[in-house]
Amino acid sequence: MPGFTTRPELRGDFGMVASTHWLASATGMSVLERGGNAFDAAVAAGFTLQVVEPHLNGPGGEVPVLFQARGGAPRVLCGQGVSPAAATIGAFSGMDRIPGSGVLAATVPGSFDAWMLLLRDHGTMTVRQVLDHAIGLAERGYPVLDRIAAAVEALAPVFSRHWAGSAALYLPHGTAPAAGSRLRNPALAATYRRIVSEAETVGSDRETQIEAARRSWSQGFVAEAVGAFLSSPVPNGLGEPQQALLTAQDMADWSATYEDPVSVTHGAHTVHKTGPWGQGPAMLQQLRTAEVLGIGSDVREGVSADFVHRVTEAAKLAFADREAWYGDPDFTDVPLKELLSARYAAERSRLVDDARACLDLRPGSPGGRAPFEPPSYLPGDAPGDRTTGEPTVRNAAGSGQADLRGDTCHLDVVDADGNMVSATPSGGWLSSSPVIPELGFPLGTRAQMFWLDPASPNALSPRRRPRTTLSPTLVCREDGEAVLAIGTPGGDQQDQWTTTALLRVLNGVDNLQEALDTPMFHTNAFPSSFHPRETVPGDLVVEPRVGRDVIAELSRRGHRVQVAQDWSLGRLAAVARDPESGELRSAADARGNQNYASGR
Incomplete structure (x- = not known):
């Protein structure tokens, strides 16, 4: 149906934000209106998505970012955390595939460091300014989408029987929240408030504060809480105890990195991935x-x-x-x-x-x-509906509950100066593994994307990036x-x-x-x-x-x-x-x- 649209295309000359949740888009525009650039707006929107779309992403997940700063070349920021140092094929002996839920599939959480690195090198705002909206929504509450309500309802038996931290957060009155109600995450708000506080104790310099925030995450109280939570076996969705491979040292040893994109020309344009x-x-x-x-x-x-x-x-x-x-x-x-x-x-x-x-x-x-x-x-061999194309999170097999589908988020930002950002945050879904009570979020399961066959180019080995599906796109013209x-x-x-x-x-x-x-x-x-x-x-x-x-x-x-x-x-x-x-x-x-x- 040529010419059909459900909504008008937006046009202007100040700034544009598009994302998978209206509150993230509003956050990005708020940052632009307060004088921030596209990078500030993308970071703030990214943290907001972690709060309002917890069934699609979270702080325990990852994010690849494609961007171009005004006057610069297109770049990739890799916020895909690597496999733990102990993650060998032998560690999964007896399995033909890495499970899609539980702590065995956890890789290093990569999104926080990536967002902070983007803020440090290309943004203009402080840690407090970009986390403000996410903290406020986590403290005051955010609207529960139909799909959040459905996901929590499906997982309620798992939460109540096996994942106490998840039950405390997502079953606040012993039942799943209704669609349209409001849900709070005070533990996550406290985590981010503490990061802001520790960042500001080092002085007023913006970049110094950002570096302090990165340390709080990868070497400070966040990594310590992750390490303590994983020091003993953690139940998977069936209640079976699993000893995680991820450690606090794995978090300390990793940081997000920049690299050149891979590109081809198509007509008069170059497409970057x-x-x-x-x-x-x-x-x-x-x-x-x-x-x-x-x-x-x-x-x-x-x-x-x-x-x-x-x-x-x-x-x-x-x-x-x-x-x-x-x-x-x-x-x-x-x-x-x-x-x-x-x-x-x-x-x-x-x-x-x-x-x-x-x-x-x-x-x-x-x-x-x-x-x-x-x-x-x-x-x-493995029942599941792939019509939506979304990844499967199998928490409740054998418990009478259907397989649950996770998914991903996306955001794009451009400002009047021509700075442009495309990012696809994902992982650390509420259905992936138990919430860490002190932090207010679960870890991710990205290691499930590895093959356990050493002949595969995507074979599991220590400190390796899994071949992710997360795929933002940036397009440039001939100049x-x-x-x-x-x-x-x-x-x-x-x-x-x-x-x-x-x-x-x-x-x-x-x-x-x-x-x-x-x-x-x-x-x-x-x-x-x-x-x-x-x-x-x-x-x-x-x-x-x-x-x-x-x-x-x-x-x-x-x-x-x-x-x-x-x-x-x-x-x-x-x-x-x-x-x-x-x-x-x-x-x-x-x-x-x-x-x-x-x-x-």
Whole structure:
């Protein structure tokens, strides 16, 4: 339906914030209005998301950030914490997959240090100023979303039987909070107030305060509380005691880092992503294939069967390569130059049959190397609904409770000076592991993304980054000026939904809101990044707005089509800037009833 939008595209010249929660977007705008820049606003919004979307992220999680400071080059800030020093494949003897819940899958919490590093090097505000909104919401309470209420209700037996800290926080009166009620997190507010206090005891210099806050987290009372909590076995969702591998020393030994993005050109633009420790290069491979196949030339005509088919087949090839080749490049030789080359894209594109969907996982062999081929776990081996594309958190197997799906957050910010930020916080969900009572948050389970096969490029080993799905996107024009930041939650589907929207933006759909509101689709025809790691061969999930005729044609071509609920695939957000006029734009789609853009 060309031209359709659920909301107006926002336009202005002062500043724009788009995120997966209206309170985070409002926080970012408040910071801009008080004189902060895009980096200050992103940090404050990021901490707010930890409070108001605890079912999607938390302080125990991680965040990759793509950004460009005015006059600088695009950069990546890696807030993905590494595996513990004791995390060896042998430590999981007897298991074929790392569990998706409990403390065994905890990696170093990376988000706090990443946000502080971004604030120190590119922001203008103090620790107190960027934490103020999050602390206030944690102290006074925040509105309980339907999905928070549903998640807590599903986990209430686990909390009440096994996770006392979680029960104290999320079952304050012995029952799950109702949707629309308000929920407080005084322990988290106290944690952040103490960090602010310890930061300010070192003096008035802003950067010195930020360094003190970083120490409080990784070497001070926060790390000590984490270490003490994990010093004895901790029950998983079934009540089975587990001895965690993560220690306070692991936290002290790690810090967030900067690196160059991985990039390809697409028409007159350059698209920037994280390195292969994330799945971001899979988008770049899809864009290379799209150029070869001419995908996107007809996007103004709506969503056609040809468009969906070709995008899906290109995604299958890219994600097969993700499984075969992607991993932390500090530990594995990723042939990224070959994978992103025009020659390789041309070779892979010849595998796309316009008449028929492929049901096989087909990784490539760049440079003649043999690809890693992971085991195939079919849905029958591990029940779970992958229509939403969200990661599975399996806490209550055998207890009569359904598997619970976690997810992720996203935020984008641009200011009048042209500073631009795209970030995808995640991990440390309320469903991942028990809340640490003294701190008010649980640890994450990102290690579940490692394989326990040493032949995998994403094999578990000590102090290694798991290959995350978190995938912000930054787009620059030919002269290097950033013009677009975009992203979505959604686990493995992030670089499918965002690619669909981006192909529309880069091929002539000028209205951001229209690009985000387009009917979405994705495939699960490759191993999930999350426990239980299932694959659904030939799978194609579509929103019904693609149309009956398109669905029928896709089925005729051999896709195993699942029609999802309308407006259920993705929660996209984006901001844009025209360097010539200085005009700023933003949009956030209506999926989930909580994404909002703000700006003027």
